[in-house]
Amino acid sequence: xxxxxxxxxxxxxxxxxxxxxxxxxxxxxxxxxxxxxxxxxxxxxxxxxxxxxxxxxxxxxxxxxxxxxxxxxxxxxxxxxxxxxxxxxxxxxxxxxxxxxxxxxxxxxxxxxxxxxxxxxxxxxxxxxxxxxxxxxxxxxxxxxxxxxxxxxxxxxxxxxxxxxxxxxxxxxxxxxxxxxxxxxxxxxxxxxxxxxxxxxxxxxxxxxxxxxxxxxxxxxxxxxxxxxxxxxxxx
Amino acid sequence: xxxxxxxxxxxxxxxxxxxxxxxxxxxxxxxxxxxxxxxxxxxxxxxxxxxxxxxxxxxxxxxxxxxxxxxxxxxxxxxxxxxxxxxxxxxxxxxxxxxxxxxxxxxxxxxxxxxxxxxxxxxxxxxxxxxxxxxxxxxxxxxxxxxxxxxxxxxxxxxxxxxxxxxxxxxxxxxxxxxxxxxxxxxxxxxxxxxxxxxxxxxxxxxxxxxxxxxxxxxxxxxxxxxxxxxxxxxxxxxxxxxxxxxxxxxxxxxxxxxxxxxxxxxxxxxxxxxxxxxxxxxxxxxxxxxxxxxxxxxxxxxxxxxxxxxxxxxxxxxxxxxxxxxxxxxxxxxxxxxxxxxxxxxxxxxxxxxxxxxxxxxxxxxxxxxxxxxxxxxxxxxxxxxxxxxxxxxxxxxxxxxxxxxxxxx
Ligand SMILES: Nc1ncnc2c1ncn2[C@@H]1O[C@H](COP(=O)(O)OP(=O)(O)OP(=O)(O)O)[C@@H](O)[C@H]1O
Ligand SMILES: [Mg+2]
Numbered sequence: 009x010x011x012x013x014x015x016x017x018x019x020x021x022x023x024x025x026x027x028x029x030x031x032x033x034x035x036x037x038x039x040x041x042x043x044x045x046x047x048x049x050x051x052x053x054x055x056x057x058x059x060x061x062x063x064x065x066x067x068x069x070x071x072x073x074x075x076x077x078x079x080x081x082x083x084x085x086x087x088x089x090x091x092x093x094x095x096x097x098x099x100x101x102x103x104x105x106x107x108x109x110x111x112x113x114x115x116x117x118x119x120x121x122x123x124x125x126x127x128x129x130x131x132x133x134x135x136x137x138x139x140x141x142x143x144x145x146x147x148x149x150x151x152x153x154x155x156x157x158x159x160x161x162x163x164x165x166x167x168x169x170x171x172x173x174x175x176x177x178x179x180x181x182x183x184x185x186x187x188x189x190x191x192x193x194x195x196x197x198x199x200x201x202x203x204x205x206x207x208x209x210x211x212x213x214x215x216x217x218x219x220x221x222x223x224x225x226x227x228x229x230x231x232x233x234x235x236x237x238x239x240x241x242x243x244x
Numbered sequence: 245x246x247x248x249x250x251x252x253x254x255x256x257x258x259x260x261x262x263x264x265x266x267x268x269x270x271x272x273x274x275x276x277x278x279x280x281x282x283x284x285x286x287x288x289x290x291x292x293x294x295x296x297x298x299x300x301x302x303x304x305x306x307x308x309x310x311x312x313x314x315x316x317x318x319x320x321x322x323x324x325x326x327x328x329x330x331x332x333x334x335x336x337x338x339x340x341x342x343x344x345x346x347x348x349x350x351x352x353x354x355x356x357x358x359x360x361x362x363x364x365x366x367x368x369x370x371x372x373x374x375x376x377x378x379x380x381x382x383x384x385x386x387x388x389x390x391x392x393x394x395x396x397x398x399x400x401x402x403x404x405x406x407x408x409x410x411x412x413x414x415x416x417x418x419x420x421x422x423x424x425x426x427x428x429x430x431x432x433x434x435x436x437x438x439x440x441x442x443x444x445x446x447x448x449x450x451x452x453x454x455x456x457x458x459x460x461x462x463x464x465x466x467x468x469x470x471x472x473x474x475x476x477x478x479x480x481x482x483x484x485x486x487x488x489x490x491x492x493x494x495x496x497x498x499x500x501x502x503x504x505x506x507x508x509x510x511x512x513x514x515x516x517x518x519x520x521x522x523x524x525x526x527x528x529x530x531x532x533x534x535x536x537x538x539x540x541x542x543x544x545x546x547x548x549x550x551x552x553x554x555x556x557x558x559x560x561x562x563x564x565x566x567x568x569x570x571x572x573x574x575x576x577x578x579x580x581x582x583x584x585x586x587x588x589x590x591x592x593x594x595x596x597x598x599x600x601x602x603x604x605x606x607x608x609x610x611x612x613x614x615x616x617x618x619x620x621x622x623x624x625x626x627x628x629x630x631x632x633x634x635x636x637x638x639x640x641x642x643x644x645x646x647x648x649x650x651x652x653x654x655x
Contacts, residue, residue: 062649065568067568067648067649067652068647068648068649087572087573088572088573088574091567091570091571091572091573091575092570092572094567094568094569094570094648095569095570096570100568100569102652106561106565106568106652108562108565110260119565119566119569120569120570122249123566123569123570123571123572123575124570125246128249167569171570
C-alpha cells in the first residue's frame with residue numbers, strides 16, 4: 009500500500025446550529041487516508057457522511073479538530089486559498105450532478121480550467137479529451153437537459169478529472185442512477201484509482217462499497233468500523 | 245480568470261436573460277436619452293440665441309429707450325418711449341464726442357402690411373439711415389441700399405429682406421424683384437434692393453423678414469411728426485474700444501437728457517450681455533430638466549441593483565458550484581460587478597442612440613434646434629457605467645461572501 013497520508017483527520021467535530029437548536033453531526037472523527045487509497049464511507053442516512061465529505065472537500069469548516077490536507081492545516085487557510093485547493097487538488101462528483109443547465113457538456117467540463125487560469129485555446133481541447141475519456145466524445149455540444157442521468161453524471165466525472173486532481177470526492181454518485189449507469193460510473197472511478205488518484209466514495213450501498221479497498225462505517229457521527237475489503241490487497 | 249473572460253461571461257449572462265436585461269436597462273436608457281436631449285435642447289436654444297445676436301453685427305452697442313437697470317423695473321414704455329431721438333443718434337455720430345464709435349444707425353420699427361399686386365404680407369417696416377447696412381454687417385443679394393440723398397428727401401424706396409421678397413414676389417417677378425413696386429399704407433415704394441440672408445441658423449428669424457426704408461420715409465408712412473427712434477445701433481471701432489465707446493455713449497446721453505446715471509431713461513446693451521440675459525433663463529430650465537432626468541437615472545440604477553440581487557438569489561446554486569470548482573470570492577464578485585456594469589453601459593449606449601436619433605427627428609416635429617454635445621454624450625456614458633458599477637457593488641459582495649456549502653445546499 010502507498011504510504012504518505014494525504015488526509016489526516018484529528019478529533020473532527022461538526023455542530024450545526026439553527027437558532028437555539030444545536031445538532032452534532034460529527035462527534036470526533038480520527039482517521040488517515042493514504043495517497044492513492046480508495047475509501048468508501050458508508051452509513052445510514054443522517055449519519056454524517058455528506059458532512060464529512062464537505063469538510064474533506066474544503067467546502068465547510070469543522071467546528072473542532074484538525075484537518076491536514078497533504079500536510080497543510082486547512083483551518084488556517086483563507087477563502088481564496090481554499091478555492092485554489094478545491095480547484096487544484098480536488099475533483100467533486102455530486103449526487104445531483106450539479107451541472108449548469110445553460111452550458112453545453114464541454115463548457116461544463118471547462119469550468120475548473122477557467123478558474124485554474126488555463127488559456128481559452130487549451131480549455132476546449134482538454135475538456136473534449138476528458139469527455140472522450142468518460143465515453144462522451146460524441147456529446148460535447150449537448151446541454152445537460154439533452155443527456156440521460158447516467159450521461160450527466162459522466163459529464164460530472166469528466167469535470168472532476170479534467171484538472172487531474174490528486175483526490176476525487178464522490179458523494180453518492182450512483183444514488184440517482186440505474187445499475188447500468190452505476191456500473192459505468194464505478195468503472196470510471198476504478199480507472200481513476202488505477203491511475204493513482206485518491207478516491208473517497210460515499211454510499212449507503214454495500215455492493216458499491218465493495219469496489220473500494222477500505223470501508224469506513226459511520227453511525228451517528230462516529231466511525232464504528234474501519235475495515236479493508238476483499239480488494240484491499242490488489243496492488244494497482 | 246482574467247478581465248476579458250469575465251466580460252465575456254458577463255455578456256453571456258446578460259444575453260441569457262434577454263428580456264429581463266432589457267427591462268432592467270430601460271430606466272437607464274430613458275434617463276440617459278432624456279439627459280442628452282435636455283442638454284441638447286438647452287444648447288440648441290443657446291446657440292440659436294447666440295447666432296441671432298451675432299447676426300446683429302459685430303462690436304455693437306444697442307441703445308434702447310427706457311431703463312431696465314433700475315430695481316423699480318422698466319422706466320418708460322419699452323419701445324414706445326420717446327426718450328431716444330434722431331438727434332441723440334447724430335450726436336453719437338460726432339467723432340469729437342464719441343471717438344470710439346465707428347458708425348451709428350438709428351432705427352424705428354412698426355409692423356405694417358406690404359402689398360405687391362395681389363399679394364399681401366405683414367412684416368416689420370424698419371426706418372433707418374444708410375449706415376445701417378454696415379453697422380448691421382448686412383450685404384445685398386441684389387440691387388442697392390438707399391443713399392443719403394434718398395434719406396434726406398424721404399424717397400419712396402424700399403430694401404426687402406430675402407424672406408419678405410420671396411413671400412411677396414412669387415410669379416414671374418420672383419427672380420428679380422428689384423425695380424418692382426410695393427405699397428405700404430397706400431404709398432407706392434420702389435424696391436431698390438434685396439438683402440442677403442443674415443446667416444442666423446434658424447429659419448424665420450425677423451432679420452430675414454423686414455422692409456427697410458429711409459427713416460424719413462418711415463416717419464411719413466406712420467404719420468409721425470416726432471423724431472423718436474426705437475433703437476440706436478453703435479458700432480465701436482474695434483472689440484478693444486467697445487467698453488470705451490460704451491462709457492462715451494452713456495455719458496453723452498446722460499448729459500443730453502440731463503439725468504443722473506441712476507435715473508437713466510435709456511439702456512445700453514452689448515451683444516455679450518444680450519446673450520447672457522437670454523441664456524440665464526434658458527439655463528435655469530435646462531438645469532431643472534436635467535435634474536429630473538438625473539433622478540430617473542438614479543431610479544434606473546436602483547433597478548439594476550434590484551435585478552442583480554434577484555439574480556444572486558436565483559443563481560445561488562450556480563455560485564456554490566463555481567466556488568466548489570475553484571472560483572475565489574473575488575472572481576465571483578467581479579463577475580457580478582461586470583454584469584451590473586454591462587447592464588448599465590448597454591443601457592447608456594442605447595440611451596445615447598435614442599438621444600442621437602431624437603436629436604435628428606425632434607427638431608422637425610417641435611421646431612426647436614437640438615445641439616448634441618460630445619461632452620454630454622461622453623458624460624452620459626460614463627455615468628451609466630458608474631451607475632452599473634455603483635449599484636452592482638452590493639449584489640456582487642453578497643455573491644462573493646456566500647459560503648460554498650450554503651450556496652450548494654440551497655434549493
Ligand atoms: N446545515 C445543517 N443544519 C442543521 N443540521 C444539518 C445540516 N446539514 C446536515 N444536518 C444534519 O446533520 C446530520 C448529518 O447530515 P448529512 O447530510 O451529513 O447525512 P448523510 O449521512 O449524508 O445522510 P444521507 O445518506 O441521507 O445523505 C443529519 O441529521 C442532518 O439533519
Ligand atoms: Mg448525504
